[in-house]
Amino acid sequence: MKKEERKHRRPRWRKQDTELTLLALPTTIWYILFCFLPMFGVIIAFKDFKISGGFLSNVFNSPWSGWKNFEFLFKSNDAWITIRNTLGYNIIFILLGILIPVTLALMIGRLHNSRAGKVYQTMMFLPYFLSWVVVSAVIWAFLSFDKGIANQMLNQMGAESVNWYMEPQYWPYFLIFMNVWKGIGYGMVVYLATITGIDSTYYEAAVIDGASIWQQTRYITLPMMKLVIVMMFILAVGRIFYTDFGLFYQVPRDSNSLFNVTTTLDVLVYKQLKTATVGMASAAAFVQSVMGCITILFANWIVRRIDSESAMM
Amino acid sequence: MAAKSEATSGLDRYNRIGKGMNVLFHLVFILLALVCVVPILVIVSISFSSEDSIRETGYHMFPTVFSVEAYGFIIQQGTVILRAFGVSVLVTVIGTVLGVLLTASMGYVLAQPNYKLKSFLTWVVFIPMVFNGGLVSSYFINANLLGLKDTIWALILPLAVSSFNVIICKTFFRSTIPDGIVESAEIDGASQLRIFFSIIMPISLPVLATIGLFLCFGYWNDWFQSMLYINNQDLYSLQALLNNLMSNVDALARNASSMGVSYATLVASMPKETARMAVAILIVVPVAFAYPFFQRYFIAGLTVGSIKG
Numbered sequence: 001m002k003k004e005e006r007k008h009r010r011p012r013w014r015k016q017d018t019e020l021t022l023l024a025l026p027t028t029i030w031y032i033l034f035c036f037l038p039m040f041g042v043i044i045a046f047k048d049f050k051i052s053g054g055f056l057s058n059v060f061n062s063p064w065s066g067w068k069n070f071e072f073l074f075k076s077n078d079a080w081i082t083i084r085n086t087l088g089y090n091i092i093f094i095l096l097g098i099l100i101p102v103t104l105a106l107m108i109g110r111l112h113n114s115r116a117g118k119v120y121q122t123m124m125f126l127p128y129f130l131s132w133v134v135v136s137a138v139i140w141a142f143l144s145f146d147k148g149i150a151n152q153m154l155n156q157m158g159a160e161s162v163n164w165y166m167e168p169q170y171w172p173y174f175l176i177f178m179n180v181w182k183g184i185g186y187g188m189v190v191y192l193a194t195i196t197g198i199d200s201t202y203y204e205a206a207v208i209d210g211a212s213i214w215q216q217t218r219y220i221t222l223p224m225m226k227l228v229i230v231m232m233f234i235l236a237v238g239r240i241f242y243t244d245f246g247l248f249y250q251v252p253r254d255s256n257s258l259f260n261v262t263t264t265l266d267v268l269v270y271k272q273l274k275t276a277t278v279g280m281a282s283a284a285a286f287v288q289s290v291m292g293c294i295t296i297l298f299a300n301w302i303v304r305r306i307d308s309e310s311a312m313m
Numbered sequence: 314m315a316a317k318s319e320a321t322s323g324l325d326r327y328n329r330i331g332k333g334m335n336v337l338f339h340l341v342f343i344l345l346a347l348v349c350v351v352p353i354l355v356i357v358s359i360s361f362s363s364e365d366s367i368r369e370t371g372y373h374m375f376p377t378v379f380s381v382e383a384y385g386f387i388i389q390q391g392t393v394i395l396r397a398f399g400v401s402v403l404v405t406v407i408g409t410v411l412g413v414l415l416t417a418s419m420g421y422v423l424a425q426p427n428y429k430l431k432s433f434l435t436w437v438v439f440i441p442m443v444f445n446g447g448l449v450s451s452y453f454i455n456a457n458l459l460g461l462k463d464t465i466w467a468l469i470l471p472l473a474v475s476s477f478n479v480i481i482c483k484t485f486f487r488s489t490i491p492d493g494i495v496e497s498a499e500i501d502g503a504s505q506l507r508i509f510f511s512i513i514m515p516i517s518l519p520v521l522a523t524i525g526l527f528l529c530f531g532y533w534n535d536w537f538q539s540m541l542y543i544n545n546q547d548l549y550s551l552q553a554l555l556n557n558l559m560s561n562v563d564a565l566a567r568n569a570s571s572m573g574v575s576y577a578t579l580v581a582s583m584p585k586e587t588a589r590m591a592v593a594i595l596i597v598v599p600v601a602f603a604y605p606f607f608q609r610y611f612i613a614g615l616t617v618g619s620i621k622g
Contacts, residue, residue: 011427011429013429014429016425016427016428016499016505017428017429017430019504019505019506020422020425020428020430020505021422021430022505022506023418023421023422023505023506023509024418024419024422024430024434026414026415026418027415027416027418027419027474027479028419028434028437030415030470030473030474031437031438031441031474033454033459033470034451034454034455034470034471034474035440035441035445035446036437036440036441037446037454037458038445038446038447038450038451038454039440039444039445039446039450040446040450041446041449041450041451041453041454042446042447042450044449044450044453045449054457054458055453055454055457055458056458058457104342104345107338107341107342108338108342110329110330110334110335110338111335111338111339111342112329112330112335113339116339116342117342119346120342120343120345120346122605122608123346123347123349123350124342124345124346124349125349125604125608126349126350126353126601126604127349129530129534129600129601129604130353130534130597130600131534131535131536131552131596132536133536133552133555133556133559133596134356134552134555134593134596134597135352136559137356137555137559137589137590137593138352138353138355138356138593140559141352141355141356141359141372141590142352142355142372144371144372146371147367147371147372147586148371148372149355149371149372149373149374151371152370152371152372152373181348181349184345184349185349186615189611189612189615190615193612203328207328213328213329213330216328245537246536246537250536250556253559253560266448269447269448269449270448273448273449273452278449281448281449282447282449282450285446285447285448285449285450286447288447289444289445289446289447292444292445293443293444296442296443297443300443
C-alpha cells in the first residue's frame with residue numbers, strides 16, 4: 001500500500017534511467033573496487049593481521065587487537081618525528097607555494113616583451129612534467145659523492161668533498177628547493193590566469209588617476225587575486241597530512257642517515273608495508289586517512305563560508 | 314597575456330615598469346628558467362659522454378669526451394630497454410583510453426538533471442575525494458583480493474579514474490552542451506548509450522583532450538604502481554627500469570646470454586653511468602617535446618581545477 005503511494009508521488013523509472021545506469025555501471029564498479037573496498041579495509045588497523053593466503057579470510061580470521069597497533073606506533077619515536085616532518089614541511093611548502101608563484105606571476109605580466117614572458121613560462125613549466133625518478137637521477141648527477149658536480153665545484157674552490165646523502169643538515173633546504181622548483185610552473189599558471197582575467201578598465205581608470213604601478217598592484221591586482229589565493233591556501237591546508245611520496249623517498253634515495261629529516265607519513269607507511277610490519281603501517285595509514293578527512297572537511301567548510309560556489313559540496 | 318598586451322593602446326605605454334626594472338625582471342626570469350631547464354641538459358650531456366671519462370673525472374656540465382656509446386649499447390643490447398619502452402607505451406595508451414571513457418561516461422550521467430540515481434552516484438564520486446582507505450588496505454585489496462600483482466592491469470586500473478576529472482567533465486557537459494540536443498535525440502528514439510557515443514563524445518573534444526592529456530602524462534610518469542605491484546622484470550616500464558637502475562646499474566646486463574656474452578663480461582664492459590642517463594633521456598624526450606604544444610590544454614584543466622574546486 002505504502003509502496004504504491006510512493007510510486008505515484010515520484011516520477012516513474014524510465015527507460016532512460018536504465019540506460020544511464022548501464023552507462024555509469026563500469027565506473028561505479030571501478031569506484032567500488034578501488035575506492036570503497038579499501039575504505040572498509042581500514043579495519044585491519046584494529047586487527048593482528050598476517051600476510052598469508054587470501055585477503056578476505058585473513059581479515060575475518062585474524063584476531064581483533066583493539067588499539068594495540070596504535071600504541072606501538074605512538075610509543076615509537078618515529079611516529080612523532082614523522083608527524084613533525086609532515087606538518088612542518090607542508091606549512092613551509094604552503095607559504096612558499098603562494099608567496100613565490102604570486103610574486104613571479106605579478107612580475108611576468110609586467111615584462112615589456114610578452115613573447116619572452118611566454119618562453120620563460122614554458123621553460124619553468126618543464127619540471128612539473130618530470131617524474132620524481134628522473135628528478136632523482138638529476139639530483140644524483142649533482143650530489144653523488146665521488147662523481148657529482150657539486151663536489152667537483154667544491155674541490156675546485158679548494159674545499160673538501162661532502163657526502164651529501166649522509167648529512168641530514170642540508171636536506172630540509174634541498175627538499176624545500178626541489179618542491180618549489182617542481183611546482184613553480186603550476187603555481188604561476190594558476191595565478192596568471194587570475195591576473196589575465198582582471199578587467200583592464202580598472203587599470204585604465206587607475207592610470208588616469210595617476211596611480212603608480214606599485215599602487216595598481218597593491219590596490220587592484222592583489223585584492224582581485226585574494227579569493228584565489230585564499231582558496232589555494234585552504235585547499236593546501238586540507239591536504240596537510242599528505243605529502244609527495246616521490247619527493248621524500250626518491251630524491252633522498254631512501255638514505256637511512258637522512259631518516260629524521262626526510263620521513264613523512266607517506267614514507268613511513270610505505271617503508272613499514274615493505275618490511276612487513278603491517279600492524280604499524282595500517283595504523284599509520286589509518287591516522288593519515290582520518291586526519292586527512294577531518295582537515296579536508298574543515299577546509300571545505302571554510303571555503304563554503306567564503307565562496308559557496310567553490311566548495312566541493 | 315599576449316593578447317592583452319597587444320590589444321592595449323597608447324595608455325599602456327605610460328603604464329610600464331622602468332627600463333632598469335624591466336632588465337632586472339628579465340634577468341630574474343632567465344635565471345629561474347635556466348634553473349628549471351639546465352638539470353635536464355646535464356643529463357643529456359652525461360648520456361653523450363664516454364664511460365671512461367666519467368669513471369675518471371665524474372659527471373660534468375659538458376661532456377669532456379663526446380661519445381654515443383650509451384645509445385649504441387641501448388640499440389645493440391635492446392631487449393630490456395625496448396621491452397620497458399613497450400610496456401610504458403602500452404600502459405599509457407590503454408590507460409588513457411580507458412580512463413577517458415570511464416571518466417566521461419560518469420560525468421555525462423551525473424550531468425543529466427532527471428536521472429533517478431543521480432544523487433546516489435554523486436555521493437559515490439564525492440566520498441573518495443574526502444576519505445580514502447590509505448595505502449595499506451589499497452595495497453592488500455589490489456594485490457591479494459583482486460589479484461593484480463605482477464600484471465599489467467596493476468599499472469593501469471588504479472589510476473584510471475579520479476573524482477576530480479569526473480567533476481571537470483560533469484561541469485563541462487552541464488555548462489556547454491545544450492539540453493535541447495539530448496532531448497531532441499531522445500525524441501528521435503536514440504538510446505542514452507547512442508547519444509553519449511555519437512553525439513556527446515564528438516562535441517566534447519576539448520574537455521576529453523584535457524583529461525586525456527592529464528592521464529597520458531600521469532601514466533607515462535608513473536613509477537609508484539610498479540614499485541608496489543611489479544616484481545617481474547619483464548613488466549617493468551621505463552620509469553620502473555630507471556628506478557631499478559638507480560640502485561642496481563648492472564640490471565641492464567640481464568639479457569647477456571641473448572647477446573652471446575657472459576653476464577660478467579657484459580657487466581664489466583657495458584657503459585653503466587651513461588646508459589642509465591640515456592634511459593632517463595628516453596623518458597624525458599617525448600614529454601619535453603610534447604608539453605609545449607599541449608600547454609594550452611593543461612592550463613585550461615589546471616585553472617578549471619583551481620577555480621572550480
